[in-house]
Amino acid sequence: MIEFMDESTGKYLGIRVSGKLTDKDYKDVLVPRLEEAFKAQGKLDLLVYMDEGFEGWDAHAAWDDMSFGLQHAGDFDKLAIVGGPKWIEWCVRACSFLFKGEVRTYSGDQLEKAWEWVAA
Secondary structure (H helix, E strand, O other), X not given: OEEEOOOOEOOEEEEEEEEEEOHHHHHHHHHHHHHHHHHHHOOEEEEEEEEEEEEEEOHHHHHHHHHHHHHOOOOEEEEEEEEOXXXXXXXXXXXXXXXXXXXXXXXXXXXXXXXXXHOO
C-alpha cells in the first residue's frame, strides 16, 4: 500500500509504503500523484518511508518502480529513503549515481530527521 503523508506540501512529498507493493499501487496511487506534482512544481523533493509492515514489491511493481525511477531520474532534487531492510539501503547507494539530485538513506527511527533534510 502507498499513502501520501500529511506532511506533503508543494514540492515536498512524502510517501509511506507498507505491505507488498503491487502494479495497482503504482498505477492508481503513486504515478498519477507524482506526474501531477511534476507538472505543478517541476522538480520534487521526495521522502519514501518504508514502515515496519513493508514486505517489498511483487515482480510487476518492482518493474514499475525501476522504470519510473529511471524515467524521472533528473526530476528529483532530493530523495530520502527511510527504513526498510538493509539490502534496500545498499541498492540505493549502489544506484544513486543514476539520480541527478542528492540521495540519502535513514534508519526507520530517523523519519523526523529525514523530513527536516527534505524540506530544507
